[in-house]
Amino acid sequence: MPIRTPLAAALATSLVLALAAPHAEAQRKRRAPAEPALTACSDFYTFVNKDWLTANTVVSGNGTVSALGTLQQRALLQQRALLDDAVLNPQNDVQKLLGDFWASGIDEAAVERDGAQPIATLLSRIEAIRRSKDIAPSIAALHQVGIPVVFNFTADLDLANLDRYIGYFSQGGLALPDPAYYTREDADTRALLGRYTEYVEKILALTGTPQEQLKDEMAQVLDLETRLARISKPLTSLRDPRENYALMPTEGLGKQFRNLQLDEFLSAQGVTDTNVSMAHADYFTQVDGLVRSLKPAQWKVYLRYQIGNAMAPYLAKDFRDAHFSFHGRVLRGETAPKVRDVQVLDAINRAAGPMLAREYVARYLPATTRSRAESIAGDVRAALVRAVAGNTWMSDAARAEAAAKLEKLSIEIGAPQRDYDFSVQPMGRTSFGSNMLIASTWHRREEMRRIGSGNAQRRWGVQPQQPVLAYDIAHNRLIVSAAALQAPVLDMEQDTPAQYGSFGALVGHELSRAVDMKGQLVDAAGSVRTWWTPTDEAAYSTRAKQLAVQYAGYDYPAANGLKVNGTLTSEGNMADLAALELASAALAGAQPELDAAGRESFFRAWAALWREQLAAETAADAARTRVQAPGQWRANGPLVNLPAFAETFKCKAGTAMVRKPEEQVSIWRQPVDAAAAK
Incomplete structure (x- = not known):
């Protein structure tokens, strides 16, 4: 049904087209037969909705106007009104967090002044990598702040017991949505990959790569992502959840994947469950080998790029423009980015949705x-x-x-029935990117708390x-x-x-x-x-x-x-x-x-x-x-x-x-x- 996932259609302004009346003689000669009277028994939908259908039209191009789309738009306006009030007069700690988050996002001048500063600490962490054994802790640290690199680790239902969540290890680490984009040889895919290399260079430049090193570092990123793509399963094989479920004990993961240090990874995510799912163990075996065989310098470039790519929508305009030019225009076919307040609302729902939910339910x-x-x-x-x-x-x-x-x-x-812990690091109103990281870290922490809890129905x-x-x-x-x-x-x-x-x-x-x-x-x-x-x-x-x-x-x-x-x-x-x-x-x-x-x-x-x-x-x-x-x-x-x-x-x-x-x-x-x- 349409409202299972939100509809994007807005209530359009009605358009009235004035048509010139034909000559009266011509009217008499070409008089059209009278249309049958509209009744409930001829077309009930039009009979009930005729006034609305007349007042709401879409005359050309792409577009939809619907009653349920109007409902979706009203819900968005309600969320914005709640956030506006939280900026001016927060009534509790969660509203204070939301108000600061919203204010920092819609203050575009502050976002520009902030530049790349929100990711400076993360970039410094990556720059500090010296040896292969430093790579795994950096991977774990990025997962903690909601930036999944190299692989994915998520909380999802245990197919053997639908009342509990377990952790799922799965392939990942690619900025392109399909592993096949890195390996196919057809002209369209090669053209897309060409556009992607331009994007990689832009993000690397924005995260600190000198101009003379851009080509070399871009090639390093593409090489590592291509290696990951080649050992990944095709997307078509991932559609059946049963094919992606393979329970295994967490004990021994550290020995089996020494270079990835998966035992320490789980500890860093706050996961203490005794089992996880890893349906594609060979992927992790080969990645474990890459951590040992590839130079730390290449891993540093790859990880720095992944930070820039993930955080670009929440940073200064140069980052946002680069991200939209590829992910929006090239991959999704969009002609223009969303207006700023819509972007910020989307970001808040993504990273702090449960906070906004609590306040929305209380008010509306x-x-x-x-x-x-x-x-x-x-x-x-x-x-x-x-x-x-x-x-x-x-x-x-x-x-x-x-x-x-x-x-x-x-x-x-x-x-x-919530079981969220709403204690979060305080936010300010001067750094939207930093607030995004604070909220994303909180969201990741709360998602990891679901694992092994046995209370899947509480969310x-x-x-x-x-x-x-x-x-x-x-x-x-x-x-x-x-x-x-x-x-x-x-x-x-x-x-x-x-x-x-x-x-x-x-x-x-x-x-x-x-x-x-x-x-x-x-x-x-x-x-x-x-x-x-x-x-x-x-x-x-x-x-x-x-x-x-x-x-x-x-x-x-x-x-x-x-x-x-x-x-x-x-x-x-x-x-x-x-x-x-x-x-x-x-x-x-x-x-x-x-x-x-x-x-x-x-x-x-x-x-x-x-x-x-x-x-x-x-x-x-x-x-x-x-x-x-x-x-x-x-x-x-x-x-x-x-x-x-x-x-x-x-x-x-x-x-x-x-x-x-x-x-x-x-x-x-x-x-x-x-x-x-x-």
């Missing part, structure tokens, strides 16, 4: 809103429990496992200040962020049916994933296993295929004759249908005597969620790649399968918003006849 999530969200979500879960119990296409064993899983499913609203993988609803399959829980609990998702000024039609439906969308094609990969006990029978999978797949055929018949709005890819969008379309089935049942349980106006309000709120305008280029790209259907069909697609919609708006058979009973797809509602249950 009232107790009444949280309580309302908990109540609706609980009703939707109860509706799913009833639907599973009465389900006709699941096997008895699958129904029993689904029921057990839903009984254990937790609903977490607003923010996770989320998303930030509460970002609009998110998501089902966490590893921990069998629904996550609803504080930022999501406002219009249009949960508008406390709307009536109850509308709240079920928007927030309740999105909850249903996510909860259905606990027991759908993906949810059946983890059982009620949290074990990774398939608990559906082949018959269950076939029944679900039949419905998915029927829905795919339905959506494949829809024109993709603004995409110049392209159709919706029903197969690509299948997973989301099934979840959207489940969303309305479950939210409707939940509302019926909460308000059994619901009148006609209330039923209309429920469906209108659903349609209003998916307001969206796409520019032609954006629409064409989305039609090929986006795994959700466009807004018009996210709204209309499920409704045509619901008899309750046709009954509410008195839509007759044969109208666009009514499918024949035998063509209607159902997942969790009881089918209208035997044909739909096949």
Whole structure:
């Protein structure tokens, strides 16, 4: 669903184009046939959203305007308002840290005066390397401040026990995103590598390399990165988490990797767990050999460059311009850098996101809103429990496992149960780069504290200040962020049916994933296993295929004759249908005597969620790649399968918003006849 990860679309200024009226005689000769009147039964999405669609247009180029994009923009404005207040009048220690961080970042003159000073201590540490045995402690020190060099070491779920985190050693140390960029011989890759060498020279110059040594030191960096790339696995082999999991004891790591001193590395990161994952031990064996065989001087150049590359976005303009010219313009195809305050807000969320989250939740999530969200979500879960119990296409064993899983499913609203230690080195307002290092060091410390803790569910993988609803399959829980609990998702000024039609439906969308094609990969006990029978999978797949055929018949709005890819969008379309089935049942349980106006309000709120305008280029790209259907069909697609919609708006058979009973797809509602249950 679109708000699982933040949307970048902003509410655009409406554009009104004045067209010259044709000559009256020509009008009479070429009079177009009158368009049929727009009704709820012809195109419910446009019927509900016609005023919004008229007022919000994207006329050319790339762009998107959407209701959920507006929500994302509001959340960003709220964060900025909070930071502005923390600058002027901090109310606690965390607000003081955030206020200083924000003030130092938006003071561009101070950032320019600071130059490269924030990384001076790190560069001095690298310059002090004399012998091979000095290299490993320097690598560990950079990891401590959040600059991963040579390899990656991260905290992630233990696949054998999803309630705990372990440390994962994996390949890394490259500034380019794909190891293949260093070794492929095609013309495009060679051209990219040429642009990269220019960038390396710029960063080396900014970190102290004399002009006459730039070519030589650039070649040293490229040589070392290429060595790492050649012993790295292809990115395609890293996609399956199971292929990157190999538990091994920490005892003995120091002897096995003497030059990397991995026992001392773990100690420096504050990790005391008895096991880590290292699925690619050969990589570390070969890197261990490089630490011994390559001259310390080459390692010093490589490490100095990695510091400059990692910290460039947070330093003076020369650093930022160099970084954007390659990483932004060349790698990501961006035409201009973000404005300064957006860059700073991104940096704060990256390094001090949990601090900002604590203050955001305290300010923007009232107790009444949280309580309302908990109540609706609980009703939707109860509706799913009833639907599973009465389900006709699941096997008895699958129904029993689904029921057990839903009984254990937790609903977490607003923010996770934190176990953060917010004690941090004080920040000032004169050095944004130094503050970034302070925050990044804190963030790294807190991430390392997760390892071996056995309390994986106390944290989320998303930030509460970002609009998110998501089902966490590893921990069998629904996550609803504080930022999501406002219009249009949960508008406390709307009536109850509308709240079920928007927030309740999105909850249903996510909860259905606990027991759908993906949810059946983890059982009620949290074990990774398939608990559906082949018959269950076939029944679900039949419905998915029927829905795919339905959506494949829809024109993709603004995409110049392209159709919706029903197969690509299948997973989301099934979840959207489940969303309305479950939210409707939940509302019926909460308000059994619901009148006609209330039923209309429920469906209108659903349609209003998916307001969206796409520019032609954006629409064409989305039609090929986006795994959700466009807004018009996210709204209309499920409704045509619901008899309750046709009954509410008195839509007759044969109208666009009514499918024949035998063509209607159902997942969790009881089918209208035997044909739909096949």
